[in-house]
Amino acid sequence: MTEARVAKESDVKLTRFELEVMGALWELGSASVRELQERLPEGKRPAYTTVQTIVYRLEEKGAVRRVKKVGNAHVFEPMVTRRATVRRLFDELLGFFGGSPRTLMAQLVEGGHLTLEDLREAEETLERLESDKNATDERAAVESQSKATGRKGGGKGRRR
Amino acid sequence: MTEARVAKESDVKLTRFELEVMGALWELGSASVRELQERLPEGKRPAYTTVQTIVYRLEEKGAVRRVKKVGNAHVFEPMVTRRATVRRLFDELLGFFGGSPRTLMAQLVEGGHLTLEDLREAEETLERLESDKNATDERAAVESQSKATGRKGGGKGRRR
DNA sequence: ACTGTCCTACGACAGAAGTAGTAGATTCAA
């Protein structure tokens, strides 16, 4: 039955190539195997069946699901959000930096990855988010704290 | 002879666990296999030989090298900087976001990973960097290139 | 010189990831 596991969005662990495919799927919203394959960068565009295999594995991991059929082809849709996935990857990254976003940010900045504008915009996003939060008073601890993600370094949860 | 490949720092591709070990090595500056093993988080602390294997593989990838011996044990030192590594990982991340740091930043912010303070500090770092650059007149970001390992191939300096 | 302890250098192996071929089912346009 190739039953897709119902996984907590937060524990879906993707490999590089799976991420690559998810990237395409996130962009397209939903797509067939062929569409996905065609969106992959020319250089590293594997055979059709290779992509198919990846998609199947993603399905088993609960990262995507079939939503409908077009012709004889299945159309897949993401089950995990890009956001949740980045969060996950970022957390991993943090692991190698004593869990400090600061340090990581510094490295990124120094590495020339981020421009002042990027940061400014991020700030705006953040501020907008804050006020939204206050205005609506929205509670709900949403998905976030699933469980102290087994951080390695001494405790010290990031405070905001 | 287990000759370590002289790899361009930028093309060293590390796996999760290798990163984990590198994390420990970056923190210690230089260390023996045992020291590295002991710095790994209790929970996931593999057997001594497992760590040893990882270190050997890192050596072959040119990510670390033996610098000396203490007793009968080798002491290793990182050959790739933490910075360069983060850069690499970040680049990969960007791949899933249409190459836009903005989008990624937004996701991070929304995910509650970054606080306003984190951003402010990053900005300062950036500004400090800018003026340093202008004042000091651009100087190679070398930092840990202790010895020029015959590095000469066609440089493919990524600039963004 | 003998012995226990700690390393190193290899060799192994299971499971994950990447890559793809094939047989048979579907679909679509004649």
Place this chain on the structure above:
DNA sequence: TTGAATCTACTACTTCTGTCGTAGGACAGT
């Protein structure tokens, strides 16, 4: 109703990762 084109559902590697065990070398006491 046929046949080509396209998919799907498997099966099958090969490589890469994570994990160790073991044999034999080095060294510190005794």
